[in-house]
Amino acid sequence: MPDALESFLIEFAGRYGDERLDVFDLKATSAEANGIALNGRILDEAVLSELQSSLESHFPTARFIFDEVRVLRKIPPTTKTVSTNLTGLYAGPSWQAEMLSQVFYGWKLEVLEENDAWAFVRQVDGYLGWVYRTYLTESPSPDPTHLVIAPATYVRAETTAGSPIVGRFVCGTPVQVVKWNGSYAEIDAQVWGWVAASELRAFEDLPKTTGERRALISADAVRLTGVPYLQGGCSAMGIDSAGFSYLLHRLVGVRIPRDSDMQFKAGRKIEPPFQVGDLLFFDANGQNRSGMHVGVSLGDWRILHSSRKRNGVYFDDVQDEGELRNSFIGARSFI
Secondary structure, three states, X not given: OHHHHHHHHHHHHHOOOOOOOOOEEEEEEEEEOOEEEEEEEEOOHHHHHHHHHHHHHHOOOOOEEEEEEEEOOOOOOOEEEEOOOXXXXXXXXXOOOOEEEEEEOOOEEEEEEEEOOEEXXXXXXXXXXXXXXXXXXXXXXXXXXXXXXXXXXXXXXOOOOOOOEEEEEEOOOEEEEEEEEOOEEEEEOOOEEEEXXXXXXXXXXXXXXXXXXXXXXXXXXXXXXXXXXXXXXXXXXXXXXXXXXXXXXXXXXOOOOOXXXXXXXXXXXXXXXXXXXXXXXXXXXXXXXXXXXXXEEEEOXXXXXXXXXXXXXXXXXXXXXXXXXXXXXXXXXXX
């Protein structure tokens, strides 16, 4: 039984092996007189129920004890809101851990567990990671009305260009506008103050048609040219290739997966000629998630993408760049 059970748990864990979206960390710790005890963490009750049914099917004469199994998702969920303007989402509870992504002011996160100064959280799209707990609040942010569309915008104390700067928000941040004064908007956010109205986009004005989305993606992409490369970044403070496509789609109201391999898997397969906003994927390492790269088409093979080679967001023509041309594996679209 021990070897068969260990093999079963390894096989079952393989169904939930993507640590960006799943948690399955269980072991059979002992064979007690009244059954076999399991210990560890699991993401939610649905997976636990599936596990229990599978164990009963594979080991019908055995009795399993689940008292030491922690189900991370609670009903009702524990939610907190990001209270700082931008912070990292990490692979572990440490500033030295790999940064997987970034979370923005006002985002609601489901807290799964806490470890000293850190919280293990789940985003609304299911993406998992650790956030510094000080940057979370139990108080909900004001209902947002607009998105910041400038790479970064200053928040000023008054409606004049020379007034004191009291804060800053990055592209993609949701904010609530409470009042307008000429070319400035007063916002209620992490800090209260005034931002240039031209650097905001109303949620009610997000594009409704494919053509409108493509036109805005083109304008937003060019605006982010020169943003430096940052592994795990998805903001104008630093961005990786998938973070770039992720951010551009959020700015037009389209939610896509965070990472390039997820985008490749989830998107609609398309063929040339490519249109603005289509995603072109590259992989010199056999389509493994760590090596996959994505660029955003500006029309056909012309792309903007964030690369280590260029250290940021720059233009390339795939047909003129042998490294890109030879590693192209396909294109997808969410538009």
